[in-house]
Amino acid sequence: MLYHLNKAGFEAYLVGGGVRDLLLGLHPKDFDVATNASPEEVRAQFRNCRLIGRRFRLAHVYFGREIIEVATFRAHHDQGEGEGHMENGLILRDNVFGNLEDDAWRRDFSVNALYYNIADFSLVDYTGGMQDLQNRELHIIGDPVTRFREDPVRMLRAIRFAAKLDFQLETNMAAAIIEQAERLSDVPAARLFEEVLKLFMHGQALRTYELMREYHLFKYLFAETDALLDSHGAYLDPFIRRAMVNTDERIRAKKPVTPAFLFAVLLWGPVRKRVELLQEEIPMPDALRIAGDEVVSEMVKQVTLPKRFSLPMREIWQLQARLEMRRGKRPWRLLENRRFRAAYDFMLLREQVGEPLTDLCQWWTAFQQEDEDGRQRLSRALPGNRPARKKQSSTKKKRAASPVLANNST
Ligand code: ATP
Ligand code: MG
Numbered sequence: 564m565l566y567h568l569n570k571a572g573f574e575a576y577l578v579g580g581g582v583r584d585l586l587l588g589l590h591p592k593d594f595d596v597a598t599n600a601s602p603e604e605v606r607a608q609f610r611n612c613r614l615i616g617r618r619f620r621l622a623h624v625y626f627g628r629e630i631i632e633v634a635t636f637r638a639h640h641d642q643g644e645g646e647g648h649m650e651n652g653l654i655l656r657d658n659v660f661g662n663l664e665d666d667a668w669r670r671d672f673s674v675n676a677l678y679y680n681i682a683d684f685s686l687v688d689y690t691g692g693m694q695d696l697q698n699r700e701l702h703i704i705g706d707p708v709t710r711f712r713e714d715p716v717r718m719l720r721a722i723r724f725a726a727k728l729d730f731q732l733e734t735n736m737a738a739a740i741i742e743q744a745e746r747l748s749d750v751p752a753a754r755l756f757e758e759v760l761k762l763f764m765h766g767q768a769l770r771t772y773e774l775m776r777e778y779h780l781f782k783y784l785f786a787e788t789d790a791l792l793d794s795h796g797a798y799l800d801p802f803i804r805r806a807m808v809n810t811d812e813r814i815r816a817k818k819p820v821t822p823a824f825l826f827a828v829l830l831w832g833p834v835r836k837r838v839e840l841l842q843e844e845i846p847m848p849d850a851l852r853i854a855g856d857e858v859v860s861e862m863v864k865q866v867t868l869p870k871r872f873s874l875p876m877r878e879i880w881q882l883q884a885r886l887e888m889r890r891g892k893r894p895w896r897l898l899e900n901r902r903f904r905a906a907y908d909f910m911l912l913r914e915q916v917g918e919p920l921t922d923l924c925q926w927w928t929a930f931q932q933e934d935e936d937g938r939q940r941l942s943r944a945l946p947g948n949r950p951a952r953k954k955q956s957s958t959k960k961k962r963a964a965s966p967v968l969a970n971n972s973t
Contacts, residue, residue, distance in 0.1 A: 564626070573600040575597070575600070576678035577596060578597045578670075578678045578679070579675050580675065583728075587696065592765075593629070595634065597678065598634075598636070599662065605633050605635070606622055611625040612624045612633075618654075618657060619658070620658050621634045636662055637661060637665065638662070638666070639659070639669055640654075644659065645658045645660045646658040649713075672692075672695075672702060672704065672724060673695045673704055674692045676692050677692040698731075699729065700731050700733055701736070702736070703736045707735055707743075712743065716750055716758055718746075718780060719747070722780060723761060726774055729767075747780065747784075748865075752865060755783075755865065756867040756868065759866055763822075764820060764822070765814075766815060769808055772804070783865070785829050785865075785866075786865060787830075788830060788833060795836075799831075802831065805912055805915055806824075810825060821905065822872050823875035824905050824909070826873070826876045828909070830876070831880075833854075833858045834851070841854060847884045852881055854880075855881065859873050878902040879905050882902055883913075885906075886910055889942070895938070898930070929941055
């Protein structure tokens with residue numbers, strides 16, 4: 564790919580997360596390429612290429628299942644040529660092209676602005692990235708306030724990299740984040756969604772969550788949850804933490820993580836609060852559904868949630884009620900549900916932070932493990948006409964005997 568561009572007479576470098584992670588001895592998740600070829604020129608070079616993005620136009624080149632992002636060198640808006648658009652210091656279009664050095668200075672962090680030149684195996688470092696890499700410090704390039712005003716998403720990126728790389732946030736930048744946090748509310752909901760996904764899927768979700776709270780950024784993604792953490796943190800904080808620990812473990816074990824489960828966790832506080840109010844008048848499964856709908860419509864005002872995540876998320880919530888309804892053939896049917904495993908894991912999490920669900924969890928753990936005879940036995944042992952449970956707001960702490968969370972495999 565790089566050779567191909569070189570051969571066609573263009574400069575091309577590896578840059579960004581791939582180079583950074585390699586230098587840190589981490590396994591790069593993908594590679595980004597920077598070149599002086601324009602997006603159209605890149606497209607002309609590769610059959611399997613698509614141009615994407617308006618705010619930031621770039622080329623996606625497909626190699627089998629891999630996508631390589633090829634970006635044309637950018638420059639600051641008062642230099643270079645092309646299309647740039649700013650409003651109140653906020654970059655709305657970032658398609659002003661420049662040379663390699665211009666490109667380095669407009670990247671976000673110095674450790675993300677290291678270029679690897681495959682033509683002579685040299686590393687190009689205009690911004691002191693190597694030094695910062697050695698010191699394990701995250702430095703924003705240029706004045707933090709200006710750079711966060713240009714693009715508030717850089718604040719979320721700062722937290723993500725500090726957590727993922729275990730880097731210290733440089734102090735001026737750290738102060739600027741707290742000061743500028745509010746600007747995140749100007750970021751379009753669709754772009755925030757992309758960032759949220761990246762925030763919790765890199766293997767350090769717990770640390771990310773802690774830093775997000777510490778720097779007061781969490782509320783710009785999950786306002787209701789954030790407010791509940793301040794008032795009802797005793798239940799919600801351990802609940803989220805445990806889910807984050809599980810997520811990190813799964814990623815380390817190379818097991819799949821479904822964003823729907825993460826969102827179900829991050830929005831459970833607001834759902835639970837509504838259910839408690841609604842339950843007085845509406846029976847449980849409906850209360851859960853209504854609460855879920857309300858929470859989703861509030862959520863999408865801040866962060867877009869595509870249906871492919873919000874539907875399974877709602878199912879996980881709704882199954883929380885169905886897990887309690889075990890009469891007749893219901894448990895067998897539920898086991899066939901494709902969200903069963905996620906819903907079961909979710910219930911275990913609730914139990915672990917003190918909801919009185921220990922018996923229910925143990926029953927379902929056994930029901931899954933037993934053969935048909937055993938399942939019949941478990942079903943018969945249930946007290947006849949047990950209605951769905953009432954309140955779920957008990958804070959009484961009970962311990963589960965089963966080590967179930969260790970082997971969840973949704
Ligand atoms: P990851 O490991 O998550 O892919 P990354 O650093 O490669 O991390 P990308 O989102 O893939 O992150 O972006 C690639 C590169 O583009 C970054 O390393 C950085 O140099 C530059 N970049 C990305 N987003 C911004 C931004 N909002 N402002 C300035 N530069 C950015
Ligand atoms: Mg990348």
